[in-house]
Amino acid sequence: MAKAVLIDLYHLGASSWNNQIQESVIRTLKAIEEEEDPSQSPFVCLMCCQALRSKRNGKDALHKIMQILHGPARRFEVVCSEDTVATLYTIKQKLDEKNIDTVKIILTSQRQPSMREYISQLFTSVYQFEYKDLEITCEENHLPESTVLQNKSMSLSDQDKEKIQNHIFLHGFTTRTGGISYIPTLSAFNLFSSSKRRDPPAVVKENLRRLAIAAGFSQDTYHSVKCCNYCNLSPGNEGENELLLPPSPFCKWGQVDVWVMGKAKPESYDGIVTNQKGVTIAAPGADCIPVLFADPVQKACGAAHSGWQGTLQGVSMAVVNAMITEYGCNVKDILVVLGPSVGPCCFKLPQKSAKEFYRIDPKCVRLYESSHPYIDIRRATRVLLEAGGVLPQNIQDDSVMDLNQNVTLCTSCCPDQFYSHVRDGENFGTQIGFISIKD
Structure with missing residues (x-):
């Protein structure tokens, strides 16, 4: 009955x-x-x-x-x-x-x-x-x-599918406006504090509280990526801490830690996945890419912080594979959005590191013969996701032609909207990408 x-x-x-x-x-x-x-x-x-x-x-x-x-x-x-x-x-x-x-x-x-x-x-x-x-x-x-x-x-229709996604998931990317941070390079909506980036924790907490109210999620069930050490390295930073990168552009996803909510939390992790309703997960970014993932079929989502080294290590596919393994997601159902991040117009790496991106796709590197070529970490992320089975049309990045729909803006080029370490120096602020499954 x-x-x-x-x-x-x-x-x-x-x-x-x-x-x-x-x-x-x-x-x-x-x-x-x-x-x-x-x-x-x-x-x-x-x-x-x-x-x-x-x-x-x-x-x-x-x-x-x-x-x-x-x-x-x-x-x-x-x-x-x-x-x-x-x-x-x-x-x-x-x-x-x-x-x-x-x-x-x-x-x-x-x-x-x-x-x-x-x-x-x-x-x-x-x-x-x-x-x-x-x-x-x-x-x-x-x-x-x-x-x-x-x-x-x-x-x-594609329009109907987009409406379905909007009903299932709460998601967005923050800008630098609307908060109370007062240090010039951190003003005004910084969402990260550390010993090197000395925004008072109480200020960051208040900024997060304001975001939770405006976006409609609970601050009590908010969890952000706790980046591995190499992700904390600034984009373009070279030296003793440089990683030994895998010899193949089809990276070894197992090298990246992803926290599956409900299981033991790693000491540090580059991504989070969950199928719990009402829990908001987030990834920080200030030049590095905050990447969001959603599967409207299995009702699961993920977030990843993808710096230049994290991109080479395959952090985005690590999150995709975690969703497949833990929640039975079909890779063809997973949607991926790349948030505001440094564009190939503003980001350079030394020749040695540029070679790794060139091996993924020559189009990821501009002025390859120079000592510090321009690098497109967004394109590299797309290539690796597509190689892992994510459908090209399910990846939203700076290839979106409609400016009203493009959220993958260059953080370095937009000082009024976004923080950028490339532009602002050591004491830089942080924006985030966040996503949750609605109750």
Whole structure:
């Protein structure tokens, strides 16, 4: 017996409603009343499109339809929003509030393929779904052409997938504005303090508190990457601490520590992964890349701090592999975003280190013959991720042409927006990339 019944009417706009459809819906509601135990009445929900709320000739179409459908014994809730994703997510929240995990969906046969895909993206295996045909007495060709086309759609658009991701994950990258840090190179929203970067801990704590309020996460469940020693080396720093880098561009991911939340925490770690709801994980960056990872299918996420040496060590693929191993993620479902970081316009390394990037991809190095070539650590990260199986279209970096969508800005080139060690020197501030799975 279903504990909730969802009647999918989303594809029907106000112009689609007629007597036959109304009779079909009423008949379905009556059948639910007759089939279910009166002492255990299910939560019944009608899923409708926002267009039904549009006013025509001063009348609310949805209100008029609901007056027809509602009867003395018919109790149901109507949920409508601007798109299918938002409507289903609202319904999911209602199910969670009522502690319901078993749902019968009544819908037209044409809508089933796309609905199953929406459900697989938005719900985990904890929920159990049963699908039943909604019998509409009128012929399909009596419906508007746009309705018929939507019914036959089998796959989700990229726009729908993006909306799904936004409903599942809370995520973002900070800038240097909005905080209370007062040392010039740290002002004003620095999020890291150390003996070398002497922003008072109380100031950093207050900055984080402000971020948590503005972004909507709990400061009590916030965890940031605790970088390995080589990641703490400034970009371009050479000398006694230089790593012995692997002899192959297809790096040995096992050399990088990733903390799997719920397991023992390493002394230091370059990445974090979790599938726990309400926990916010973060990666710092000030020239180094804060990298965020999300799998909307298995509901898991990750964060990594990728400096130039961490990039060569394969920190990003280490996080991807941890998500695959720990949470059963499919590499083709994992989405990756590279945050603000130093661009190839501003970052140089000595010839010896530049060779390592050249071996990954010659396009990662500019002016290769010079003593200090320009290095593109972002491109190197993309090449290594693609080599590990991450789909090219699932990686967002500075290749995004739409400036409104590009978050991989050069930290050195944007002094008003970001901190940069390359530009600011030793006492530089830190911004972060953060992500969490919404409750």
